Amino acid sequence: MLAFLLALPFFPVAEGTTSSCFRKIAMRPQDIKYSNLPLGVSLTLAEIILLLVIAGLVKLTAPQISIMTALAARYLFCLPLLLMVGIHLHGMATLRPSRPRPLAIRILVGLWDLVSTLPR
Numbered sequence: 283m284l285a286f287l288l289a290l291p292f293f294p295v296a297e298g299t300t301s302s303c304f305r306k307i308a309m310r311p312q313d314i315k316y317s318n319l320p321l322g323v324s325l326t327l328a329e330i331i332l333l334l335v336i337a338g339l340v341k342l343t344a345p346q347i348s349i350m351t352a353l354a355a356r357y358l359f360c361l362p363l364l365l366m367v368g369i370h371l372h373g374m375a376t377l378r379p380s381r382p383r384p385l386a387i388r389i390l391v392g393l394w395d396l397v398s399t400l401p402r
Contacts, residue, residue, distance in 0.1 A: 368376035379385045
């Protein structure tokens with residue numbers, strides 16, 4: 283899997299196609315003023331460090347708190363943050379799915395996974 287991800291930038295892409303998400307995108311001179319590479323790199327590094335700290339805290343508290351409880355709390359506290367960012371960026375369109383059928387399939391598969399892995 284890792285080899286595939288590392289090889290993605292080297293896959294050939296047909297010129298003129300609009301369906302490929304791997305095509306090269308040239309920055310126009312007017313777009314450069316909106317690019318902030320140091321901020322992006324520092325936020326990415328901060329995210330990695332924060333996620334490592336959170337994973338370490340989950341492992342440290344594992345004897346006292348079950349892993350499932352810790353993960354449920356983590357996801358529960360992430361939902362308000364995700365909603366705030368989504369509503370700030372896209373308004374109430376955040377709550378309207380643009381593709382309801384794939385969303386319904388994903389929900390059903392997730393619920394099936396939860397039901398099938400419950401202890402009997």
